[in-house]
Amino acid sequence: MQTAQNIRVGTKTIQVSEIFGPTIQGEGALIGKPTVFVRTGGCDYRCVWCDSLYAVLPEHKAEWQAMDTRQIFAEVERLSGHTPVLVTLSGGNPAIQPLEGLIDLGHEHGYTFAIETQGSVAQPWFSKLDYLTLSPKPPSSKQVTRWERLDRSILYATNAGHEHEIQINLKIVIFDEEDYAYARYVAERYPAVPMYLQAGNHTPPQQAKEIDISGILNRMDWLIQRTIADRWYGVTVLPQLHTLLWGNKRGV
Numbered sequence: 001m002q003t004a005q006n007i008r009v010g011t012k013t014i015q016v017s018e019i020f021g022p023t024i025q026g027e028g029a030l031i032g033k034p035t036v037f038v039r040t041g042g043c044d045y046r047c048v049w050c051d052s053l054y055a056v057l058p059e060h061k062a063e064w065q066a067m068d069t070r071q072i073f074a075e076v077e078r079l080s081g082h083t084p085v086l087v088t089l090s091g092g093n094p095a096i097q098p099l100e101g102l103i104d105l106g107h108e109h110g111y112t113f114a115i116e117t118q119g120s121v122a123q124p125w126f127s128k129l130d131y132l133t134l135s136p137k138p139p140s141s142k143q144v145t146r147w148e149r150l151d152r153s154i155l156y157a158t159n160a161g162h163e164h165e166i167q168i169n170l171k172i173v174i175f176d177e178e179d180y181a182y183a184r185y186v187a188e189r190y191p192a193v194p195m196y197l198q199a200g201n202h203t204p205p206q207q208a209k210e211i212d213i214s215g216i217l218n219r220m221d222w223l224i225q226r227t228i229a230d231r232w233y234g235v236t237v238l239p240q241l242h243t244l245l246w247g248n249k250r251g252v
Contacts, residue, residue, distance in 0.1 A: 012068075012098045013066040013067060013068050014040060014066070014067055014068070014069070014072060014097045014098060014099065014102070015040055015041035015042050015061075015064045015065075015066060015097060016038065016039070016040055016041060016064060016065050016066075016067045016072065017039045017040060017041040017052075017054060017055035017060075017063070017064050017091070017092065018037070018039045018055070018250070018251060019036070019037065019038050019039070019072065019075045019076065019079065020036070020037050020039075020079070020251040020252070021034075021035055021036035021037050021079055021080075021085075022034050022035065022036050022079060022080060022085055023035065023036075023037070023242075023252055024241070024242075025086070025088060025114075026240055026241045026242025026243070026245075027171065027196075027198055027238060027239075027240045027241060027242065028116070028133050028135075028169065028171040028196050028198075028238070029131070029133065029167065029169040029171070029194065029196055029236075030086070030088075030114060030131060030133075031238055031241055032241065033086055034085055034086065035085060035086040035087065035088045035114070036076050036079050036080055036085055036086070036087050036088070037087075037088045037090055038072060038076065038087060038088070038089050038090070038094075038102075039052070039055050039090045039091060039092065039094075040055065040089070040090070040091045040092050040093075040094045040096075040097045040099075041055050041056075041060070041061065041064035041091070041092055042055075042056070042061075042064075042091070042092050042093065042096055042097070043055070043056040043091055043092040043093040043096070044093055044096060044120055044121065045093065045118060045120065045137060045141070045143050046142075046143070047137055047141035047142070047143055048140070048141060048142045049140065049141065049173075049175070049200060049201065049202065049204055049207075050204065051201055051204035051205065051243075051248060052090075052091070052092070053204075053206055054250075055090075055091055055092040056091070056092050069101040069102045069105055070105070072102055073102060073105050073106060073109075076106070076111070077109070080111075084109060084110035084111045084112070085111065085112075086111075086112050086113070086114060086130075086131075087106055087111050087112070087113050087114070088113075088114045088115075088116065089102075089113060089114065089115040089116070090115075090116045091116070091117070093117055093118060093120065093121060094115055094116070094117060095115065095117040095120075095121040095122070095123050095126075095153075096121050099115075099125065100123075100125035100128065103125065103128045103129065104128065107128070112130040112131070113128075113129050113130050113131070114129065114130060114131035114132070114133060115129055115131070115132055115133065116133045116135060116171075117132075117133070117134065117135065117153070118134070118135050118136055118137055118143075119134040119135070119136055119149060119150035119153040119154075120145075120146060120149050120150075121149065121153075122149050122150075122152035122153040122155075122156050123153075123156065124156050124159075125156075126153060126156040126157040126166075127156055127157055127158075127159045127166065129157065129166055130164070130166065130167065131166070131167045131168075131169075132153075132157045132166055132167070132168045132169070133169055133170075133171050134150065134153055134154070134168070134169070134170050134171070134193075135170070135171045135172065135173070136150055136170070136172065136186060137173075138172055138173065138174065138175070138178070138179035138182040138183065139178045139179060139182055140175040140176060140178065140179050140200070141173075147189070154168060154190065154193070168193055168194075169193060169194045169195070169196060170186060170187070170190060170193050170194065170195045170196065171195075171196045171197075171198070172186060172195070172196070172197055172198075173198055173199075173200040174197050174198065174199060174200060174219075174223050175199075175200045175202065175219070179200075180223070180226060183195070183197055183235075184230075184232070187232075187234070187235065194236070195234070195235045195236070196235070196236045196237075196238055197223060197227070197235055197236070197237050197238070198220075198223075198237070198238050198239060198240050199216055199217075199219040199220035199222075199223050199239065199240070200216075200219070200240075201216055201240060201243050201248075202215060202216070202219075203215070203216075203248075204248060205248040211243065211247040211248050213243075213244060213247075216239075216240075216243065216244070217239075217244075220237070220239055223237055224237050
C-alpha cells in the first residue's frame, strides 16, 4: 500500500487498515467476483470469532493509515491497472467512515461499490452503493442486534430518491442451532431481502495456530442438511471461499 501523507483534499480522512487486490470476493452474494478490497479501521462491535481484529481493535491503530478520498482511489486505480472493477468496502465496520466521496469519485470513473457491514450504523450514502451486504451478527458473536438501526440501513438504501437500483442482501455466519434460529428470525423480518448463510470459521488467527478446514466443512454440511430438513428453500448456503482457499492469510 502506498504511504498516506494525511493530505486532506476537500474531505475528511478515512482510517484504512489495508487496500489489496484484485482478488475475488470470498463470500456472500458476490462470491467469486473480482474485486479490490478497501478495508477500513475501527469497529463498534467486538465479535468473539472476528477474523480481522487487526482492523478492529484500537491497539492496532498505529498500523492504520489516515488517507483521503483521492489517495485511496489512486491506490485502487493502481491495483486495478486503471480498469474499472468492483470495490469492496470492508472492515472493521466501514459504515463508521466517511466513504461517500470515494463512492462518488469511483462512480465517475466507472467503478462499482459494495459494502459489508453489520447494519449497526446506518448511513444516508448507502443509497449510492451498487451492492449492500448487511451481516447482522448472531448470538455466538456475543453482540446485540439493534433492529431499528438495521431497519434504517435498509430504508436508506431503498430511498426512492436514488438514481440506480441497489442490490441488497443479508449474510449471516452460522456456528450453531442458536445462530440458525436467529437467521430464521432475520429472514422472517425481512422477507423481501435475499438471505445467504455460511458456516463460520471457529479457528480465527487469534484463537488457533492452524485453521480447522475439516471442522468448517463439517459445519457447512450440517448447515446444508439443516436448511433442507426445514424445507427452507429460499436461502442460499455458501462457504467462506477465501477461508477454504487461503485459511487465515491476509491480503487475499
